[in-house]
Structure formats: structure tokens, C-alpha cells
Amino acid sequence: MFAAGLLPIALGGFAALSASDSGRLDLPEQQDVALVNDKPVSLERFNRLLTFTTSRSATKDGRVPDADALLLKNALVQKLIDEAVTDAAAKDAGIEVSEKDIDVALDAFAQSFPSTDAFKQYVENTPDGTSTAVRSDIRQRLLRERLAKYEAVPVSGEEVKRYYEEHPELFHQPKRVNASEVLVLPGKDSYSKAKELLEKVRQGSIAFADAARQSSDGSTRALGGARVDLTEATMDSAVWKALLARKPGELTDVIETKEGYCFYLVQDVLPELDRKLEDAAPEIQAQLARLYATTRLEGLLPQLRSKAVIKNTFADRYAALLADLLKPGAPASQVSFSLSSTSSAPQPVPAGPAASTSSQSSRPRP
Template structure:
């Protein structure tokens, strides 16, 4: 068998996916010479590739993942270079072993993931792409497509639960108390005003347009939220002005002064800001306060447990592997070849989809009570 070239070469999209996912931790050049037996490394395996707790990992799935990738990374001679194929196969085996030890640990602890949870996470992942066509193309380039993505979502959720379950109850009262006392700023809430905005960007007629729109809202001919959706030029337009909590530190001084003088349901005058001319609807004025330990103890407890769980998650797979009986038959069969391609003692990194974290979006403003005029009129600059 001929040695593969040490010259770097371009990788087809499917192989680049494996590289980006951490499934193929190899350099592009410097491959060692393989055996001269003439055996092709890129062909399907016919014998079991690994056992976890005396159960074989799926040979059918192994070969399916291999075939999908092989169809997209073959060179001009219709094959994958032997070193690439060997490492690709080994990476697939390691991935399947990770899944097997996760499933075994979850079963032992009675943990499972419902389909509706996978559906929600899959939908969130799909929505993270700029267009549905972009997501479709991603599916086409991903080995096993949506099945693989859903499987990886399930694995991620199981591992998070395993880590969280191990972290539960590990945070003591004293740790919670120490956290509270060492983070005083985290439990101080400045005075806040919950308000929505209609903004007209700077232009020759911006002030006139903003003033006319405010008068229509004031007269009840249009709801504030509808005015925001139809006419506001600010970033919260689609959310009806977006009800958000504002503080003195986040606003221009004259805007903050105008807000704190109002009662819920009142409109500010049209105010000039750095962006343009705006008027705001006050929903609630929230006082400054310092949260007592008893009020935030459950929140701190949960926060610290999440931190412990995150730390546990980092080392979860090595720990699960150490507790399982694993026999990597593939690595044993090709031990002499793999030792030249993988540094001894270096743990392979395995793929896991990193789904976008969700964050609370600003709350859309429904059509609410009619706004009332302010009692104090302060003439804005035209």
C-alpha cells in the first residue's frame, strides 16, 4: 500500500464538517506510511467495532456514517486517503462509544428525554440559521441529517441532566451565604422604569412627525403599540415598542428625569435623543431596593448548582468512560497504524452540536389602557 502524500490538500465539505465538529483531530500533512498489505482503509467494516458493557455499538450506524462522509470526501481516484479513512473510522467509533456510555448512565439513573423536548431544541437550532434554505443545505451536508442532529440533541440533554443530577444538593448553606456576602452589587436593584418607546430617527421633519404621532396616541385614535409597530424607527418596532426596564445609568439625563416624574399610563413629551425624537409610555416605576438574603437564597442556590453542573459536564464523558467496560475492537485491529497517527494518551475530541442559547426576548407590548397627558409640560427643542 502506498504512503499518502504529506502535502496539504483541500478538504471537501463533508470532511471539513467532521474536522470542525472535532471528529477528526488531525493535521493536513505528515501522514505516516501505512501497511503494504494493499487493504483499503475506506471500505465498510464487516466485524464489530466496539463493545460497551458487553453490548456492541451499532455496526450498521457506523457504516452508514462512514458511507455518507466517504461519498463526499473521495479524491479523484474514488477513494479516501488511507490515513484520513483510518482516523475518520476511529473518530466515528469514539463518538458511538460516547453515546453508549451516556445512554447506559442515563438508563441506570432513570433519565430520559421526551420527544417534545428534542422537537423544541431542534426547532431552535433550525431557527438559528439565516434562512430555511441554509438549514436545508446544512442537513444535506450532515452525516445522517436530521436523525443525527436529533440524536446529538438527545445526547446533549442527557449529559446535561446527568451533570445536573450529580450537582444537585452539593451546594451548602454556607456556600450560598458566602456568595451573597461577596457579591453585594448583584443583589442591589437601582430604581427602574418599565416603559415602551416610539422613536423617529433624525430628519428634517422628525420632530413634527413624532409630535403628531404622540397626539394621535393621546387622543386614542391609535394605540401606542400599533403606533410603534407601524411608525417607530427604533429597534423595538416589531415588538410594539418593547416593554423594557430602564435605569438612570442607561439613559440620557433629561430622558430619565422625564420618566421618573410620570405615573403609570402617562406619556412623556417628545424628547430629543442622540438617535432622534422619541416619546415613551410609562408602565411601572420600580423603587430602588436591596434584596435580602432570604429573598435570593433559592436563586443563588440554583445558580451555584448550575455552575457545579457546568463544571461536572466538562469532565462527564471521561468519568462515564472510566466506569464502563469499553473494548474498542477497531483500535485494537489497527493499533500499529493508529499509534503513528495519534499521540499516545491524547484524548480525542468528539462532536456535539452547540445549540444557541435562548435568552428572554423583550416582552411585546399589547394594546393597553389609554395614555394620559402629563401634568407638567416641558417644551422640547424642535
């Protein structure tokens, strides 16, 4: 959203550095805004996005405050730089996204909306009122996902083994029981009360969950008595023995414990889990591959920017003003602009098929 009213409109030097003779910074730029590897980003696209966004965010007098306009333009320049470095890296890597790939991703994106009309309305609110802007964002997203895959190095056996050893709780678990509990705290006639409740449940005059909600003194009363992952180490020995003596769907008798009198409805008995490394390895490898891919994708743009030759001529022209607006602690530094269908790729977007590459062995692990 724009920061209208958040910043003073009259910051020193604004009029002198305006985008046109009118002294307004919300008007289109007339000079290149950035060069990436000595190639200018599209000034026409920059101004089209600018016009679209400012037309929806102008004040009553038809203009956008200078500070807000400068921040918006800066955000748009960064977006176009990111697109340019992505395109350049994809070209160098021989990675392409076909129109069919985009069609598939666009269909998936459309299905994420509650209705066809909702998706249509979303598209109509993009800069050109058609799916062109959405397709452009999807293309960028797919390119970045494939660039992240291009950087992938196969997960090593040592990494799989280390994960297995560092997460024993995932592969070694004792026998567990899921059950529902009714507990009556110690007191006068507490055993009789528990026994009476158990008989009502056995006879079907009240459901176990209702008996728990209405009469149990246990901590899971509001959940109908549900307790999960009960183990021998966490349970009273008499209760544990009674649970193991029952099959799923069966009730225990009333059991006396230090907490009071209780009875249980057994839901599931889960066997001891002891998965060997060789059995768990494929699952671990897939999980680590997904984790590494996510990490690479999150760090991809900074990496691509660092490898490209970028000249932000817009930032150079307005260096002093941007320094004031974006310095730590300034109100404007807390502002994030909403650029519908232009600020980032829409979600969800399928990754599509991985690009084939000639060599991946030398690329580093993220």
C-alpha cells in the same frame, strides 16, 4: 477537516493492517469496532457514517489517504462509544427522552437558522438526508443534560453565604451616576470655549454627543462623552457635588477641575446598593445551580466512560498506527474532523423537563 497532505500516506505497516484485501483503510470495517458493557456498538451505523463522510472528502482518485481514514474512523468509534455509555447510564437512571421532547428541541434548533431553506439545506447534508441524524444528536444531548441534572445536589446555604461574602461588589455598591462629559483642557480661553459649547447645547444648536465628539478633550470623546458608574471615590469633589444636584436629563454648569473645564449631561442616578443575604439568596442559589450543572455536563462523558466496561477493538487492531498518529506533537494530533450532524449535538438545544429520580442526596458536588 481532513488532514490530506498533512501526513505521509505511506506510514509503516498501513498495507498490512488495511480494512480489506484492497489495502485501503478508507473502506468499511468488517469486524466490530467497539464493545460497551459487552454489547457491540452498531457496525452498520459506523459504516454508514464513514461512507457519508468519506464520500464528501475523497481525493480525485476517489479515496481518502490512509492516515486520514484511520483518524476519521477513530473519531467515529469514539462518538459511538460516547453514545453507548450515555444510553447505558440513562437506562440505569431511568431517564428517557420522548419524541415530543425531541420535536420541541428540533423546532428550537430550526429557528436558530436564518431561514427555512437554510435549515432544510443543513438537514439534506446529514448522513441520511433527513432529520433522523439531527434527532439522534438532539436525543443524545438531552440525555446528557438530564444525566447531569440527575447528579445534582441542592445548593447549600453555606455555599450561598460563601458566594455572597466573596463577591461583595455584586451586592454592595455606592451611589453611582451615569453621565456624558465635555472636557476642555487648560489653556488660553479654555473656560470661554467650554462656556460657549455649553450654551450651544442648552440652546439646542448642537447635540451634546456631537459637541463631545467634535470638541471634547476627554478620553470618551469618540463615545459622545459617555461615562458610566461614576462614584464619589472616583470623581473630583466639585464634579460629584454638581452631578448629584442635577436630575437625569439636566446639564451642569462649567466646572473647573485639575484636568480643565468640563460640563456634564446627567443620564442616570443609581442609588446605593446594599442587598442583604436573605434578599440575594434565591438569585445566588439559581446562579450556582446553573454553574454546577454546566460543570457536570462538561465532565459527564469522561465520568460515564470511567464507569463503563469499554473494549475498543478498532483501536486494538490499529494500535501501533494510532500510537504514531496521535502521539503528542504529531501533525495528526492537531487535526479535528468535521462530522456534519454527527460529531456533536447541534446547538441550541433546550434542556427540557428534569427527569424525576428516587435519590439524589448521595451524589457528589462537581
